[in-house]
Each structure stands twice: as C-alpha cells, then as structure tokens.
Amino acid sequence: MSYLHRKPMAADSCGVIQHITPQNAHWEYVGFDVVLLKPGQSAKFASGHSTELCAVLLSGRADFATLEQRFTSVGARTSVFDGLPPYALYLPPGETLTVTALTELELALCRAPAQGGLPVRLITPDDCVQETRGQGTNTRQVCNILFANLPAERLLITEVITPPGHWSSYPPHKHDTDAIPQESALEETYYHKLNPSQGFAFQRVYTDDRRIDETICVEHNSVVLVPEGYHPVGAPHGYELYYLNVMAGPSRQWVFKNDPQHEWIIKK
Numbered sequence: 001m002s003y004l005h006r007k008p009m010a011a012d013s014c015g016v017i018q019h020i021t022p023q024n025a026h027w028e029y030v031g032f033d034v035v036l037l038k039p040g041q042s043a044k045f046a047s048g049h050s051t052e053l054c055a056v057l058l059s060g061r062a063d064f065a066t067l068e069q070r071f072t073s074v075g076a077r078t079s080v081f082d083g084l085p086p087y088a089l090y091l092p093p094g095e096t097l098t099v100t101a102l103t104e105l106e107l108a109l110c111r112a113p114a115q116g117g118l119p120v121r122l123i124t125p126d127d128c129v130q131e132t133r134g135q136g137t138n139t140r141q142v143c144n145i146l147f148a149n150l151p152a153e154r155l156l157i158t159e160v161i162t163p164p165g166h167w168s169s170y171p172p173h174k175h176d177t178d179a180i181p182q183e184s185a186l187e188e189t190y191y192h193k194l195n196p197s198q199g200f201a202f203q204r205v206y207t208d209d210r211r212i213d214e215t216i217c218v219e220h221n222s223v224v225l226v227p228e229g230y231h232p233v234g235a236p237h238g239y240e241l242y243y244l245n246v247m248a249g250p251s252r253q254w255v256f257k258n259d260p261q262h263e264w265i266i267k268k
Contacts, residue, residue: 002214004205008221011036014043018223020189027227029154029248030187031111034221037062037101045109047095052114052153054123054146055097056088056244060105064089065098066120073102076125080159080242081195085128085143090121090152108191110146112248114153123150133168138265140168147254156186156247156254162201162235171262172204172230178250183257186249188226190233192218192241199239205231230259 001007008017018034031051037043037060047053055064059082061075066089077084091097093116099107129144146157162168178185192201197220206213207229216224224231235241247254258266 002216004214004225004227005216005218006223006225007219008034015041017221018191020223020225025187025225025227027187029112030189030246032189032191032223032246033109034191035099035107035109037099037105037107039101039103042098042100045097045099047091047093047097048111050093050113050115051111052093052118052155053091053095053097054088054110054152054155054157055091055099056108056110056145056157057086058106058108058244061102062105062107063100063102064122066091066095069120071122074122075103079195080193081161081240085125085130086145086159087125088123088145088157090118090123090146090150092116092118092120095120108244110155110157110246112154118151118153121150134170137166138168138170139163140166152252154248154252156252157245159242159244162233162241162243164235164239165237167232167234168241170232171265172232172259173256174228174230174259175247175254175256176228177257180251180253180255182255184249184251184253184255186247186254188231188245188247190224190226190231191244192220192222192224193243194220195240195242199236201233201235201239201241203231203233205229
C-alpha cells in the first residue's frame with residue numbers, strides 16, 4: 001500500500017476512524033480526523049493552544065457546545081451524497097468542543113496552526129459557496145466550506161462530488177511551491193467516500209521529476225495525503241465519488257499550477 005494512502009481504522013472509544021497529524025504525515029500544517037458517533041454518544045475535542053479547528057458535519061445531526069456557546073440540533077443531511085451543503089463549526093485556539101450525536105453521525109475535524117483572534121462561528125449551508133467546474137467528463141460539483149467565502153488563519157476546506165465516469169482535480173495541478181503570486185505551498189488531505197460504498201476510485205500523486213509517483217486505489221473512507229505534486233482523481237462508471245479537501249500552508253492562498261503536459265485540455 002502506498003505510504004500516501006491511509007485506510008480507515010476500526011473506531012476507537014471516541015469513534016475515530018482516521019487520525020492524521022503533522023507528525024504521522026511527516027509534514028507541518030494539516031491535521032485531520034474522522035469521527036463516527038452513535039445516537040446519544042458524546043465526545044470532546046480540543047482545538048489546542050496553537051491550532052484552529054473546523055468541525056465539518058458530514059452527515060447526521062448533533063448538539064455542539066464550546067466553552068461559552070451552545071448550538072443545538074445542527075445538521076441537515078443524512079449523507080454527503082444528498083446534494084446539500086454541510087454545517088460546520090469553526091473554533092480558534094484554546095477552545096474545547098463537545099459533540100453529542102442526535103443521530104448516526106460522521107464528523108471531520110480539520111486542524112492547522114493558528115495564533116488566535118477569530119471567534120467561534122457556526123458555518124451554515126447558506127455560508128457555503130457551490131459551483132460547477134469543468135466540461136464534459138471533467139465536470140464536478142464543488143462546495144467551498146471554509147475558503148474565500150469565510151475567514152480563517154490557515155485552513156482551506158472544500159468538498160467535491162465527482163459523477164460516475166468523470167475526473168476531478170483535473171487537469172493535474174499542484175500547489176507545493178511558496179512563490180506567490182504564481183503558486184502557493186499547501187499540504188492537502190483527500191477524504192474519499194463512494195456511492196455505493198463498495199466502490200473504488202483512483203488518485204495519482206506525482207511530481208515533475210517522478211520522485212513521487214503513486215497511483216492509489218481508494219475505497220470508502222480512505223484518506224490520500226498530498227504533501228506535494230500533482231494529484232488528479234478518477235471515478236469509474238457506476239460509482240459517485242465524494243471527497244473532502246483540507247489544505248493549509250505558510251499562506252492562506254490557493255494558487256495552483258497545472259501540469260504543462262496536460263494543460264492543453266482546458267485550452268483547446
């Protein structure tokens with residue numbers, strides 16, 4: 001198995017099935033967990049003294065409580081494939097989040113280094129920005145959750161639905177060089193889900209010099225790490241692909257460079 005591929009674990013006592021840290025990913029910025037909770041189950045998560053946290057409610061309903069605020073019955077979708085934007089909760093450093101599941105619940109915890117200064121904020125579906133990108137079999141549906149639409153210190157979060165037989169993150173692009181305004185340096189995680197769930201998809205991660213060149217068969221609840229390089233994704237016929245992207249780096253700017261060998265696809 002590729003060192004960039006993290007298959008889901010059996011849920012621990014807090015329901016964690018994915019646990020990505022800067023330490024175990026061998027990078028600097030992005031942390032990412034996925035938590036599954038049963039109705040009535042509660043779990044507590046700290047943002048950390050120097051980390052911002054955005055909890056994205058992938059599916060289900062929950063009560064959220066921070067140190068000073070409470071948000072009740074949050075959530076509207078039963079699946080990431082419902083066609084609805086998610087709810088999410090942004091927390092600055094030094095906060096604690098208590099989650100109580102009201103239904104079966106799937107929650108993504110997205111982290112990046114931060115100094116503080118932004119308030120706790122509930123992100124609603126109305127705050128998210130949806131758009132269609134691409135043409136033909138490169139068409140996909142994008143939903144920006146915490147991107148240019150809302151402030152954060154480093155985190156950039158978006159989700160994508162790729163229809164069966166389509167490609168996304170395509171033509172291949174990268175964002176691994178701190179050279180604003182030409183390109184920004186951003187680490188990235190892809191959390192994949194398939195509909196139906198027994199499906200699979202493919203993601204390639206490669207650099208210009210092929211120092212990294214991995215083609216990964218991803219399954220339901222897999223994570224792919226993108227420390228650098230180009231990273232296109234393809235969904236086979238019959239299976240709808242969802243992924244949640246979390247990015248962070250030295251600058252909160254998403255400026256990418258297409259692979260020049262394949263950029264002709266969008267210029268023809």
